Amino acid sequence: MNRRVVVLKNVSKSYPLYHQMMGIKNFLFNLPKGIRSMKNSRIEVLKDISFEIEKGESLGIIGKNGAGKSTILGLIAGVLKPTKGTVFVEGRVSPLLELGAGFHPDLTGRENILLNGILMGYSKAEILKKMDNIIAFTEIREFIDQPVRVYSSGMLARLGFSVVANLDPEILLIDEVLAVGDMDFQKKCIDKMEEFKRNGVTIVFVSHSMDNVKRICDRVIWIEDHSIKMNNDVNTVISNYTRMR
Amino acid sequence: MRNKHRLIHHYIDLITVLTQKDLKVRYKNSFLGYLWSIAHPLAFALVFFIAFKVVVKIRVENYTLFLISGLFPWQWFANSVNGAPMIFINNASIIKKVNFPKNVLVLTHVLQDMIHFLLAIPVIALFLIIYGKAPSVSWCYGIPILLFIQFFITYGLSIIVASTNLFFRDLERLTMLFTTLLFYFTPIIYPEHMIPNHYKPLIHLNPMASLMVSWRNLFMVGVLDIFEICLALVYAIIIFFLGHVIYKSLSWRFAEIL
Numbered sequence: 134m135n136r137r138v139v140v141l142k143n144v145s146k147s148y149p150l151y152h153q154m155m156g157i158k159n160f161l162f163n164l165p166k167g168i169r170s171m172k173n174s175r176i177e178v179l180k181d182i183s184f185e186i187e188k189g190e191s192l193g194i195i196g197k198n199g200a201g202k203s204t205i206l207g208l209i210a211g212v213l214k215p216t217k218g219t220v221f222v223e224g225r226v227s228p229l230l231e232l233g234a235g236f237h238p239d240l241t242g243r244e245n246i247l248l249n250g251i252l253m254g255y256s257k258a259e260i261l262k263k264m265d266n267i268i269a270f271t272e273i274r275e276f277i278d279q280p281v282r283v284y285s286s287g288m289l290a291r292l293g294f295s296v297v298a299n300l301d302p303e304i305l306l307i308d309e310v311l312a313v314g315d316m317d318f319q320k321k322c323i324d325k326m327e328e329f330k331r332n333g334v335t336i337v338f339v340s341h342s343m344d345n346v347k348r349i350c351d352r353v354i355w356i357e358d359h360s361i362k363m364n365n366d367v368n369t370v371i372s373n374y375t376r377m378r
Numbered sequence: 379m380r381n382k383h384r385l386i387h388h389y390i391d392l393i394t395v396l397t398q399k400d401l402k403v404r405y406k407n408s409f410l411g412y413l414w415s416i417a418h419p420l421a422f423a424l425v426f427f428i429a430f431k432v433v434v435k436i437r438v439e440n441y442t443l444f445l446i447s448g449l450f451p452w453q454w455f456a457n458s459v460n461g462a463p464m465i466f467i468n469n470a471s472i473i474k475k476v477n478f479p480k481n482v483l484v485l486t487h488v489l490q491d492m493i494h495f496l497l498a499i500p501v502i503a504l505f506l507i508i509y510g511k512a513p514s515v516s517w518c519y520g521i522p523i524l525l526f527i528q529f530f531i532t533y534g535l536s537i538i539v540a541s542t543n544l545f546f547r548d549l550e551r552l553t554m555l556f557t558t559l560l561f562y563f564t565p566i567i568y569p570e571h572m573i574p575n576h577y578k579p580l581i582h583l584n585p586m587a588s589l590m591v592s593w594r595n596l597f598m599v600g601v602l603d604i605f606e607i608c609l610a611l612v613y614a615i616i617i618f619f620l621g622h623v624i625y626k627s628l629s630w631r632f633a634e635i636l
Contacts, residue, residue, distance in 0.1 A: 148634050156546055156547055156548040157546045157548055157549060157552070158548055160546065206475075207474070207475075207633060210475060210476065210477055211477035212473065212474060212475065212476065212477050212632075212633035213633050213634060214630050226477070228475045228476055230471065230472065230475050230476070231471065231475075234471035234472055234475065235469075235471060235472040235475075235476070237399060237403065239402075239403050239406060240399060240402065240403065244399070244402070247395055248395060248396075248399055251388075251391055251392055251395045251396075252392075252472055252476055252478050253476060253478075254388065254476075254478065256384075256387065256388055256391055257391040257394070257395060308475075
């Protein structure tokens with residue numbers, strides 16, 4: 134059996150309804166009520182979730198909007214803390230960001246590559262060493278020294294994916310970002326992910342595209358009503374999932 | 379141990395790249411960007427000069443110089459704190475996805491304004507020369523000391539504002555009001571000896587007062603008062619520590635509230 138790199142054990146996550154206490158003015162005028170509502174009203178997003186991911190495995194997460202898929206990614210990335218239970222992650226987590234997130238519009242593509250890579254936890258030296266590979270992968274070399282505000286959304290997607298794809302990720306988190314970009318580039322991304330699979334990179338893939346899930350994932354977790362409805366190999370889960378709808 | 383070393387190294391990388399980014403964005407139109415940000419305190423100096431020297435006829439020698447040597451350091455403080463409420467909000471998309479030390483965003487925000495202030499010191503020197511004076515040798519140690527103290531006060535306050543603003547979004551409006559009020563309670567446009575006697579002890583309750591008086595004395599006469607510096611340092615330590623505690627207790631909730 135392979136080493137486990139991600140372990141979620143009896144994880145629950147709930148958020149307080151922050152919007153009720155927005156603003157100092159509101160808070161002070163409704164002080165007793167405000168404190169009570171802070172304690173009581175919480176939305177439960179995940180209920181008692183447990184699963185493990187082995188090194189080199191590709192796990193898909195499917196389910197309806199708002200089922201809690203992105204929350205799971207947030208927990209693995211370490212930006213969210215579980216309300217109950219434990220999350221264990223070993224290795225460097227590289228989230229593939231949504232379109233243009235973490236990019237500064239006034240900086241050039243090249244400068245944004247550095248910025249993005251640094252925020253992901255890579256060192257400056259590592260990024261500069263890989264810079265040429267990253268730029269080559271984007272296939273938009275002629276725009277690379279232009280500010281990214283002139284980029285099209287497809288070009289932004291290329292830039293974002295290229296940074297993550299070329300910096301030796303250990304655990305890759307992908308949240309529904311492949312929908313943009315042209316067919317060529319989508320294919321290139323899928324190819325790159327298959328290459329990652331061969332190289333033993335662990336992938337967590339959240340998607341509504343069953344075709345892409347089938348191509349990339351070995352195993353799929355189906356989230357419904359905030360808990361795991363099914364956790365099995367890719368074909369079993371997807372055939373059940375599509376039958377339900 | 380090795381791991382810790384790598385962490386510190388990455389922290390330094392983060393700070394340099396983010397600061398470079400801030401400076402690049404700010405000075406994109408190179409010299410014009412620089413002129414703009416110097417024009418701001420100079421314009422205020424002109425306004426106060428007209429109001430207090432020409433109209434009210436305040437009896438302070440070299441009033442222009444007096445104003446400038448206080449307004450430039452104040453500008454650093456005010457810019458950083460006024461910009462603080464938006465720091466985490468503007469980076470919401472990345473905070474929600476990537477786990478990185480978020481206080482670096484505040485650190486570089488303050489650092490960037492500090493560098494900007496450093497670049498403006500030659501302007502102060504120029505005004506000294508115009509007034510027939512010269513920069514003092516004591517600047518060599520005085521500037522680093524005051525820079526250090528002001529950095530910690532400004533960072534501490536900025537991180538308090540940036541963190542709590544996520545939970546109370548109207549703090550943003552209060553911040554501007556707060557810095558403006560604090561400005562008039564700080565001896566910048568008037569000398570501290572003009573404060574009526576029975577209010578004088580209160581001036582030390584203002585954390586910025588000692589610091590601003592020290593900057594002005596350093597720039598105008600090249601003298602540092604050890605009592606004022608110690609007091610400013612005590613405030614710096616308290617505010618920095620408070621900011622650190624508030625950030626530590628709130629930061630893990632940033633991603634869920636943004």
